[in-house]
Amino acid sequence: MNNLLHIGFVGCGSFVQHFIPLFKAHPYVGSVAVTDLIPERRIETAKKHGVTDIYDSFEDMLKSKKLNCIAIFTQRHLHGPLAIAALKAGKHVYSAVPMATSVEEIAQIVELVKQTGLTYSMGETGHYRPCSIFCRTKLKSGEMGEFVYGESQYNHDMRHFYASYQRSGGPDWKRTAAGIPPMLYPTHSTGMMLSSTGSYARKVAAFGYRDHHEDGIFGEGKNDWDNPFTNTSAMLYLANGGIARISENRRIGWYGPQSYITNFCGTAGSYECSIAQHSYVRLSGMDAVYEDVSGLLNPFEMQKHVSEEGFANAVVNNKWSSTFAPIQNTKRLPEEFIGMPDGHGGTHKYMCDDFCKAAYTGKLSPTNAWIAARYNLPGLIAHQSALKDGESIDVPDFGDPPAGQDMLDSDK
Numbered sequence: 001m002n003n004l005l006h007i008g009f010v011g012c013g014s015f016v017q018h019f020i021p022l023f024k025a026h027p028y029v030g031s032v033a034v035t036d037l038i039p040e041r042r043i044e045t046a047k048k049h050g051v052t053d054i055y056d057s058f059e060d061m062l063k064s065k066k067l068n069c070i071a072i073f074t075q076r077h078l079h080g081p082l083a084i085a086a087l088k089a090g091k092h093v094y095s096a097v098p099m100a101t102s103v104e105e106i107a108q109i110v111e112l113v114k115q116t117g118l119t120y121s122m123g124e125t126g127h128y129r130p131c132s133i134f135c136r137t138k139l140k141s142g143e144m145g146e147f148v149y150g151e152s153q154y155n156h157d158m159r160h161f162y163a164s165y166q167r168s169g170g171p172d173w174k175r176t177a178a179g180i181p182p183m184l185y186p187t188h189s190t191g192m193m194l195s196s197t198g199s200y201a202r203k204v205a206a207f208g209y210r211d212h213h214e215d216g217i218f219g220e221g222k223n224d225w226d227n228p229f230t231n232t233s234a235m236l237y238l239a240n241g242g243i244a245r246i247s248e249n250r251r252i253g254w255y256g257p258q259s260y261i262t263n264f265c266g267t268a269g270s271y272e273c274s275i276a277q278h279s280y281v282r283l284s285g286m287d288a289v290y291e292d293v294s295g296l297l298n299p300f301e302m303q304k305h306v307s308e309e310g311f312a313n314a315v316v317n318n319k320w321s322s323t324f325a326p327i328q329n330t331k332r333l334p335e336e337f338i339g340m341p342d343g344h345g346g347t348h349k350y351m352c353d354d355f356c357k358a359a360y361t362g363k364l365s366p367t368n369a370w371i372a373a374r375y376n377l378p379g380l381i382a383h384q385s386a387l388k389d390g391e392s393i394d395v396p397d398f399g400d401p402p403a404g405q406d407m408l409d410s411d412k
């Protein structure tokens with residue numbers, strides 16, 4: 001095991017705290033190190049997880065001969081330049097979403113991965129949500145026929161973000177992370193839809209909701225992007241001829257579920273979801289057959305309470321939302337993960353495992369640079385379209401992952 005991974009975590013905020021223990025426990029990982037711009041954060045995080053390697057800066061990590069991987073957990077608008085610098089320094093990269101916030105940065109990441117053969121893996125939870133696994137498997141099997149139409153969304157109201165933005169953003173928190181256009185963070189809605197269809201967007205047309213809340217975060221001159229929108233919905237025309245509606249909503253009277261596919265239709269069958277009710281309908285001659293697949297898609301823990309009073313109320317408050325559902329294949333995960341905490345619909349362990357297996361074996365991660373580009377680009381273009389009142393715009397595409405390189409299978 002001389003190619004063990006030695007991973008430097010950049011950013012010691014909230015999210016990374018769920019991942020350091022998983023990466024540390026993975027059998028392909030030799031050691032982990034941490035850094036943060038804020039010295040107390042890197043020290044506290046190291047202490048909490050028993051990490052002894054603490055770096056003063058990201059730049060010092062890049063110079064390190066020991067570290068062969070960088071894991072990016074900085075605020076959402078800061079990933080692109082860090083991923084580019086890490087790849088240039090010869091490190092494999094794991095990145096929290098999004099991949100980057102400009103087409104140019106995404107193009108550069110794809111090009112660097114192509115040139116260097118290094119691993120790039122974006123940790124997109126939507127790829128492993130039970131609804132995505134269900135739709136992906138059914139469509140692949142041919143049972144649903146051809147994909148025709150789908151709807152997916154990430155609904156996360158601003159009231160849950162203020163504290164986190166203030167904690168890391170300092171006095172400028174409204175201008176920076178808080179005011180980011182919702183479609184510059186598009187991968188929860190696109191990731192579910194595109195991983196399920198196995199396709200990508202050719203064209204996009206979008207509209208945005210112009211926010212006028214008293215928090216004063218959104219509007220021209222109010223944030224670094226001059227972004228007026230808290231919500232944006234886009235229609236994507238996909239390469240397979242299907243159509244998808246994706247929505248990224250940050251001002252919405254909703255709590256949970258946050259990332260989910262509501263509707264996924266093929267020519268021979270369709271999936272639909274409302275809160276915790278998952279329905280599958282297949283055509284049979286001139287009739288249709290209904291199947292309640294909630295027991296397969298709801299987490300084990302949730303399903304135990306399904307007939308209790310107050311069940312739906314607990315679900316819309318995100319109760320039981322972090323653990324595995326029967327449809328998720330836990331057998332592909334390392335046994336070291338058994339019993340360890342998870343998150344976001346039982347998806348953290350898969351994202352960590354994909355990166356470690358890819359970087360260790362040289363196979364492509366299912367959310368490699370080419371796929372990650374296809375999850376991000378429609379969002380960046382959707383924001384431009386919304387600023388132009390719904391103009392239809394072509395989405396750039398950087399192609400398929402290299403045909404000669406093996407890819408890990410998400411579902412096996």
Ligand SMILES: NC(=O)c1ccc[n+]([C@@H]2O[C@H](COP(=O)([O-])OP(=O)(O)OC[C@H]3O[C@@H](n4cnc5c(N)ncnc54)[C@H](O)[C@@H]3O)[C@@H](O)[C@H]2O)c1
Nearest residue numbers: 011012013014015016036037058073074075076096097168
């Ligand atoms: N479902 C999901 O996939 C999901 C959920 C939550 C968060 N996230 C992503 O995870 C990332 C981190 O989120 P968070 O809530 O932990 O953010 P956070 O604001 O709590 O933490 C970010 C940390 O990065 C540090 N940082 C910024 N630039 C740095 C640099 N150059 N060098 C070293 N440290 C630097 C900051 O000081 C801060 O401590 C975000 O990109 C977010 O989008 C994804």
